[in-house]
Amino acid sequence: MKLAAFVIAGVAAFLVLPAIADDPPIALTLKDHKFTPAVIHVRANAPSQILLNNEDSSSEEFDSSALHVEKVVPGGQKGIVRLRPLPPGRYNFMGEFHSDTAEGVVVAE
Amino acid sequence: MLASLLIVFREVIEAGLIVGIVLAATKGVAGRARWVSLGIAAGVLGAALVAAFAGKIAGLFQGSGQEIFDASVLLLAVAMLTWHNVWMAGHGRAMAREMKQVGAQVSSGERPMTALAVVVGIAVLREGSEVVLFLYGIASQGSTSTAALLGGGALGVAGGAIVTALMYYGLLAVPAHRLFSVTAGLITLLAAGMAAQAILFLQQGGYFEFLTSTVWDTSWLLKQDSIVGRLLHTLVGYNDSPNGAQVLVYAATIIAIVLLTRIERARHPRLAPAPKTA
Numbered sequence: 001m002k003l004a005a006f007v008i009a010g011v012a013a014f015l016v017l018p019a020i021a022d023d024p025p026i027a028l029t030l031k032d033h034k035f036t037p038a039v040i041h042v043r044a045n046a047p048s049q050i051l052l053n054n055e056d057s058s059s060e061e062f063d064s065s066a067l068h069v070e071k072v073v074p075g076g077q078k079g080i081v082r083l084r085p086l087p088p089g090r091y092n093f094m095g096e097f098h099s100d101t102a103e104g105v106v107v108a109e
Numbered sequence: 110m111l112a113s114l115l116i117v118f119r120e121v122i123e124a125g126l127i128v129g130i131v132l133a134a135t136k137g138v139a140g141r142a143r144w145v146s147l148g149i150a151a152g153v154l155g156a157a158l159v160a161a162f163a164g165k166i167a168g169l170f171q172g173s174g175q176e177i178f179d180a181s182v183l184l185l186a187v188a189m190l191t192w193h194n195v196w197m198a199g200h201g202r203a204m205a206r207e208m209k210q211v212g213a214q215v216s217s218g219e220r221p222m223t224a225l226a227v228v229v230g231i232a233v234l235r236e237g238s239e240v241v242l243f244l245y246g247i248a249s250q251g252s253t254s255t256a257a258l259l260g261g262g263a264l265g266v267a268g269g270a271i272v273t274a275l276m277y278y279g280l281l282a283v284p285a286h287r288l289f290s291v292t293a294g295l296i297t298l299l300a301a302g303m304a305a306q307a308i309l310f311l312q313q314g315g316y317f318e319f320l321t322s323t324v325w326d327t328s329w330l331l332k333q334d335s336i337v338g339r340l341l342h343t344l345v346g347y348n349d350s351p352n353g354a355q356v357l358v359y360a361a362t363i364i365a366i367v368l369l370t371r372i373e374r375a376r377h378p379r380l381a382p383a384p385k386t387a
Contacts, residue, residue: 047321058246059163061239065334068309068350072175072242074164080172082313084321084352096116097243 025051025080030060030073033098044088044108050081060102064093067106113261116243120236121269123343124152127232129276130299131225134193134292136281141222148226152233159234160241176314179235183307186231189224190300191366194293196224198370199377240265293370295344301362302346305355312354320353 023043028050029036042048054060057075067086073079086108095102128145135141159166159178166174240262248258283291311317328349331338341347346359 045322047318058249059242060246061242065332065349066328068348068352069313071313072163072167072239074167075246077164077167078172079167079175080315082315082318084312084323087323096239097246100112 025049028052031055033101035104038104040106045085048083053078061096063096066091117265118268122272124232124236125269125273129273132277133280144222144226148229152230155234156237159238173314176310180307180310183303187300187304189227193224195369195373198373297366298345301359304362305359308358323350326350
């Protein structure tokens with residue numbers, strides 16, 4: 001009984017606790033509603049993280065249907081965007097609130 | 110103007126579809142207009158609050174506050190939708206029969222409207238907070254005139270309201286005795302889609318990071334960010350490239366709701382027709 005409880009707790013902890021990412025986050029800056037760098041390279045088929053630094057005063061939503069990410073980063077704050085393991089390819093993303101200028105692409109290779 | 114029109118329209122449509130389904134699912138319930146209005150009003154207020162404290166919320170849970178918040182309200186909505194369907198499984202048959210006999214003027218006073226009012230509130234809150242953040246951002250830049258901003262916003266809301274009406278009256282075209290079966294089915298898929306979205310938010314926040322690889326990709330057939338794709342995403346949780354955990358959660362939610370409603374229905378055996386006294 002105790003053993004079962006330990007196993008369940010262990011599995012739960014494994015599932016719930018934040019996983020430690022293999023690679024350090026890739027820095028991405030938003031300023032004047034433009035992303036720098038606008039092209040981000042990640043390893044294909046491996047999880048990756050982007051650390052978005054919003055240097056504008058207004059909120060922005062990192063939005064990508066291809067990456068399945070919607071992440072609001074308030075003005076002057078930073079936010080982690082976690083990417084699933086991606087097959088090789090190009091994945092567009094944008095700042096939804098300023099989609100005419102805030103554009104970028106993740107290249108998995 | 111165009112930007113604010115489009116973004117408001119998009120978000121209002123998504124909330125509007127859910128309000129339309131709720132209205133159809135509660136046809137014949139006394140006081141439902143009050144409950145739904147209350148849900149919308151609470152949602153708008155909540156959206157403004159969430160937008161105002163977006164910075165604070167985002168900073169919680171080691172930067173995953175927004176994801177945890179989104180996932181929590183989605184899961185609350187899933188619970189409320191499940192409760193509604195289970196309740197209807199016990200009481201819906203009698204209601205449908207009454208409606209068929211007497212028309213739409215039947216009400217069941219004890220019917221819980223709170224569950225669906227909460228769902229309406231959550232739908233408005235989620236979509237509305239994005240609208241508020243967006244409009245606030247534009248307004249603070251001063252690049253767009255207030256009139257254009259308000260005009261775009263108002264047009265967007267009007268467009269979304271039209272979609273709500275279309276959804277509602279479209280569902281009412283369903284024969285009365287089938288209406289609750291149809292809305293129950295829609296609500297089940299709505300709940301499954303929300304649950305799948307919730308697990309995605311949790312994974313974005315760094316939790317439950319298992320089965321994160323894409324299982325299939327139907328973006329060649331229907332892109333999720335197209336208009337139809339967005340509508341289907343809201344209604345049935347369409348995802349053009351779901352990951353394994355999402356598929357699992359989607360299926361598990363449907364199975365759970367179907368099982369719970371079966372159990373509840375078994376507890377309320379079909380009422381026999383009035384016995385004929387011999």
